[in-house]
Amino acid sequence: MKKKIIIYLEDLTASQEVLLQKLLQSFCVEQIEVLEDTTSTLLVGDLQIDVERRQVWRAGNLIELTSMEFDILYLLAHHPGQVFSARQIYEAVAADSFDASWTGISSMVYKLRRKLGAGIIETVRGHGYKFVAPGTSLK
Template identity: 40%
Template sequence: MRLLLVEDSVALAEEVQAGLIRQGYAVDWLADGRDAAFQGAVEPYDLIVLDLGLPGRSGLDVLREWRSQSLLTPVLVLTARDGWAERIDGLKAGADDYLTKPFHPEELFLRIQALLRRSRGLANQPSLRVAGLSLDEARQCVQQGDAIIELTAAEFRLLRYFMLHPGQILSKTHLGEHLYDGESERDSNVIEVHVNHLRKKLGRDIIETRRGQGYRFGTSV
């Protein structure tokens, strides 16, 4: 899952970005509202974390512009402790959730996880459960029947994306856009390698290859 973090505090942004990367997310970081307005509208992010107090343009203006352009990407806004009016304005402008500074990183990670599930219609599930698999996002492993199957970091990122999009045909290009940040080189052959590794661990039928189209997860089991 690829996230955009928009935060002008370097220390906070570096801490949050590092934590999100450990959680298996690809993260792009911007510190200016003008840059965020453009990049958030043109890049295929799965979720955006947006501070409202930004240089260049306020986060609230950026959020209003995104929603006026029919951008449906979930947005979690960050506000100051006493910024109750900002929270209300942010929700009115189209924010999906908010978090007040200072915050514990674990709360941010859980809110992001919940927003991503909610956006895929999986809000009531305590864990991701698809095609006989239960994904443990904290331990980055998967349970299949009684077996606990360990995953590499890359396998975990790919499987989580598949499980959030069951039954959908996903091209290698699409997967690359959502599994890597904007600075990473995207190699479709690497994705194919990770797909084959998941098949060896979970069964060949769990990921269907659609020739000339991409992959479809969870429809054959």
């Protein structure tokens, strides 16, 4: 089973980066990606979330999202595997919006799933929703 290690690095020197790559290789980590400016881009599997431009790409294709859909995706993707209730999602991303109610979150998640494809956002029956990295399964 493949495992992914995500390490957020700030102000890393070139020699420290090389040392880190050698260390990870010694633990048989198959794929090493060093992302610069990790504060503005979240990369998980084939899903890329550009926070500054508020754009989402999947397998190299731009996915058009509404502002609310983007906020929901970013919240969930920033906390993979963590379950959020509809009310928690509403309070985190839509509480100041006059166009949304917490009961409408399920409709927005449905639309988001249709745009992203299956397997990215899972329903945890009776509890809420969680983000699952593309190509993995969190049970």
